[in-house]
Amino acid sequence: MIGWMSEFAAQGLLVTDENLFIRSCNKWFEKQSEKSERELIGQNLLEVFADLKTRGFDRYYRDALGGQSRILSHRLHKYLLSMPPSTGVATFAQMQQSARISPLFEGDRVVGTITVIEDVTERVAREMELNVQLEERERLLASEQAARELAEENSRLKDEFLASVSHEIRTPLNAINGWTQILLNSDTNAEKFRHALSTIQRNVASQVQIIDDLLDISRIVTGQMRLDLHIVNLADSIENAVNNLRPTINARQIKLIKNIESRPTFIMGDVNRLQQILWNLLSNALKFTPVGGQIEILLREVDGFAEIIVRDNGHGISDDFLPFVFERFRQADGTSKRQHGGLGLGLSIVKNLVEMHGGTITAQSDGKGTGANFTILLPLLIQQDADETVESVNSDLRNTERDFAGVRVLVVDDDADSREMLRYVLEDSRAQILTVGNAREALTQFSIFKPHIVISDLGMPEIDGYDFIRQIRALPSDDGGQIPAIALTGYVSAEEQKRVHSAGFDIHVAKPVDFYKLLEIINNLLRQTDRTGRDER
Amino acid sequence: MTLTDRQTDALGEFINIAFSRTASSLSEITGQRVLLEVPQVEIYPIEEVASNLARFLPGDVASIHQPFDGAIAGDAFLILNYEGAVRLTELLTDNGGVRQQYLDESAREVLTEVGNILLNACLGMFGNVLRVRVNFTVPNLHLESLDELIDSVSKEHDGLRYAIIIYTAFRIRESAVTGYLVLVLSVVSLQRLIEEIERWEERQEQEIHTSQNPAKSDLSV
Numbered sequence: 001m002i003g004w005m006s007e008f009a010a011q012g013l014l015v016t017d018e019n020l021f022i023r024s025c026n027k028w029f030e031k032q033s034e035k036s037e038r039e040l041i042g043q044n045l046l047e048v049f050a051d052l053k054t055r056g057f058d059r060y061y062r063d064a065l066g067g068q069s070r071i072l073s074h075r076l077h078k079y080l081l082s083m084p085p086s087t088g089v090a091t092f093a094q095m096q097q098s099a100r101i102s103p104l105f106e107g108d109r110v111v112g113t114i115t116v117i118e119d120v121t122e123r124v125a126r127e128m129e130l131n132v133q134l135e136e137r138e139r140l141l142a143s144e145q146a147a148r149e150l151a152e153e154n155s156r157l158k159d160e161f162l163a164s165v166s167h168e169i170r171t172p173l174n175a176i177n178g179w180t181q182i183l184l185n186s187d188t189n190a191e192k193f194r195h196a197l198s199t200i201q202r203n204v205a206s207q208v209q210i211i212d213d214l215l216d217i218s219r220i221v222t223g224q225m226r227l228d229l230h231i232v233n234l235a236d237s238i239e240n241a242v243n244n245l246r247p248t249i250n251a252r253q254i255k256l257i258k259n260i261e262s263r264p265t266f267i268m269g270d271v272n273r274l275q276q277i278l279w280n281l282l283s284n285a286l287k288f289t290p291v292g293g294q295i296e297i298l299l300r301e302v303d304g305f306a307e308i309i310v311r312d313n314g315h316g317i318s319d320d321f322l323p324f325v326f327e328r329f330r331q332a333d334g335t336s337k338r339q340h341g342g343l344g345l346g347l348s349i350v351k352n353l354v355e356m357h358g359g360t361i362t363a364q365s366d367g368k369g370t371g372a373n374f375t376i377l378l379p380l381l382i383q384q385d386a387d388e389t390v391e392s393v394n395s396d397l398r399n400t401e402r403d404f405a406g407v408r409v410l411v412v413d414d415d416a417d418s419r420e421m422l423r424y425v426l427e428d429s430r431a432q433i434l435t436v437g438n439a440r441e442a443l444t445q446f447s448i449f450k451p452h453i454v455i456s457d458l459g460m461p462e463i464d465g466y467d468f469i470r471q472i473r474a475l476p477s478d479d480g481g482q483i484p485a486i487a488l489t490g491y492v493s494a495e496e497q498k499r500v501h502s503a504g505f506d507i508h509v510a511k512p513v514d515f516y517k518l519l520e521i522i523n524n525l526l527r528q529t530d531r532t533g534r535d536e537r
Numbered sequence: 538m539t540l541t542d543r544q545t546d547a548l549g550e551f552i553n554i555a556f557s558r559t560a561s562s563l564s565e566i567t568g569q570r571v572l573l574e575v576p577q578v579e580i581y582p583i584e585e586v587a588s589n590l591a592r593f594l595p596g597d598v599a600s601i602h603q604p605f606d607g608a609i610a611g612d613a614f615l616i617l618n619y620e621g622a623v624r625l626t627e628l629l630t631d632n633g634g635v636r637q638q639y640l641d642e643s644a645r646e647v648l649t650e651v652g653n654i655l656l657n658a659c660l661g662m663f664g665n666v667l668r669v670r671v672n673f674t675v676p677n678l679h680l681e682s683l684d685e686l687i688d689s690v691s692k693e694h695d696g697l698r699y700a701i702i703i704y705t706a707f708r709i710r711e712s713a714v715t716g717y718l719v720l721v722l723s724v725v726s727l728q729r730l731i732e733e734i735e736r737w738e739e740r741q742e743q744e745i746h747t748s749q750n751p752a753k754s755d756l757s758v
Binding site: 073 | 641644
């Protein structure tokens with residue numbers, strides 16, 4: 001009926017009569033079904049392939065006998081006539097097929113059916129693999145896309161940041177430059193003089209702050225930030241931070257409410273860094289609260305933690321900025337028209353410092369204009385002894401008179417301006433100063449002047465500060481080998497600190513020098529080494 | 538040629554039966570609940586088909602084409618837009634979690650079968666219910682632009698042709714894929730089709746009438 005073409009077909013062909021008895025099938029069919037001619041020809045299709053009925057596929061044959069052609073896709077049916085899988089493709093239990101059943105007509109009458117079966121096992125396996133690969137590629141593309149977008153966003157933030165930095169550094173320099181020029185070029189009265197100088201000082205302070213912030217961030221990023229841990233009373237820290245900002249608080253007529261528990265609250269912390277944290281939060285609150293507004297500071301102990309809340313009734317933080325408030329480089333408005341200057345690093349540094357102390361910080365605001373509050377939790381010190389010695393930040397030193405009468409100080413620095421400044425400051429406290437411009441001369445003068453304390457710059461030509469102190473330390477104790485020594489340094493890296501100490505210095509002071517701090521250090525050093533008999537040497 | 542409201546209703550009802558049979562067939566095969574939305578039926582001369590469908594079928598379309606002849610002759614098409622075609626395949630088959638990215642051969646087979654089932658249901662109804670002889674073979678799947686599709690259809694025949702456009706949607710697993718069943722017929726075939734549907738409707742009404750009034754039917758015997 002089908003003729004010789006069917007013998008060579010690459011598909012299975014099977015013909016039945018109108019009662020579904022198999023009339024003929026081709027070679028492919030015989031081979032693949034692994035049934036002999038005798039098992040097929042003349043048998044009823046529904047009996048040879050019994051699962052046709054159980055699977056409900058017999059209805060397709062009935063449809064065909066009713067004149068309808070039917071396609072059976074692989075995906076929806078898997079196979080029509082059960083046959084063993086082709087060799088070499090082990091993944092399937094059956095041969096995977098797509099099939100077609102059509103009626104055979106004689107004129108208008110249906111006289112039988114013809115079934116065409118195609119082995120699609122290989123095609124299916126290939127398609128599955130391809131799909132998996134495609135999906136993998138899409139996933140990769142999506143993650144690349146996301147990474148790229150993140151990188152671009154970061155790049156944009158950094159660009160904005162650099163623009164900020166440039167602006168923030170130049171602005172105070174501008175003021176410093178301008179006012180010094182005025183002082184140099186025109187006749188000024190005492191009042192203008194004072195004003196110019198205080199402006200200059202203010203701007204220097206602001207510059208130092210910016211550079212410190214930048215260095216802090218750099219330290220944090222490179223993992224070099226270190227805490228100098230001691231027992232700290234947070235109540236004192238808060239008190240000091242408030243006092244520090246008192247001028248601004250008063251100038252802006254801010255009502256400051258302190259709600260601090262009367263007994264001391266001890267934690268393990270870095271005194272200076274804690275000051276930094278509190279100062280940052282308070283000055284932010286001040287920055288964003290209008291004149292006449294209110295700031296509240298609360299301190300209490302909760303569940304083994306010290307809880308500090310700084311609350312203001314100013315600006316507030318908008319909903320879409322709130323999640324980013326602690327992120328580096330972020331400011332609510334980073335554009336050039338922004339109202340509030342600064343680099344947007346403060347809160348990021350604060351968060352890092354708080355976390356380094358083992359604590360947490362959260363920000364909360366009900367939106368613009370409703371104020372904001374910042375809550376810090378720091379683990380309390382488990383106190384054994386209530387009489388632990390407490391170190392607190394030095395209170396306002398400006399009001400303390402330093403009296404170094406009879407103290408001899410040797411200053412070694414190759415920079416004339418530096419020497420001059422130190423001389424003025426130290427002479428003010430009645431110390432006896434000798435300044436020299438190089439280490440060689442200092443070594444010569446050492447035995448003649450017999451200083452009680454030595455202050456030395458590190459970077460000097462020929463003999464630098466390190467070599468200088470090593471030579472001093474090599475002297476016998478009676479000749480001043482154990483003299484207290486302070487290093488003045490521009491570097492403050494941890495490496496550098498170690499070097500300074502191992503060379504023989506007792507302590508280092510960073511430039512630009514905070515003179516009040518320097519005086520305090522001198523005072524402490526003198527006391528430590530018990531040099532009370534100043535005139536005895 | 539325009540249909541009366543009554544004729545349009547009758548045609549709609551007729552198609553509805555075919556569609557619900559298709560839906561149950563697909564439900565049975567896939568083991569999922571497949572619904573075909575109640576179709577909206579419209580008739581246009583073939584020249585107007587492109588403009589009417591163009592905004593729903595931009596880009597490439599997948600069409601499953603089944604020509605038929607006999608007492609009523611013409612071409613039947615199931616038309617989906619490309620994304621819809623991919624989506625429909627995805628919904629109907631369980632791919633083991635791997636997403637269908639494009640129409641590979643297996644997907645095309647599935648679409649052809651869907652077209653086959655739908656067109657069989659419609660054309661089958663012509664045969665069984667309308668008592669009109671219609672012969673048809675297995676359909677073919679084509680991927681091309683809508684314009685190309687219509688061109689190839691128009692080219693084949695001369696004379697005025699009409700298209701019955703039936704707009705529907707496949708609803709599976711809370712998703713919907715819209716599709717168009719388009720029957721292109723000559724004027725003669727269309728007229729014959731409408732006549733037969735009207736006769737079918739009358740027969741329906743008579744049956745309802747007799748079943749509601751059994752006494753009357755006894756008398757008529």
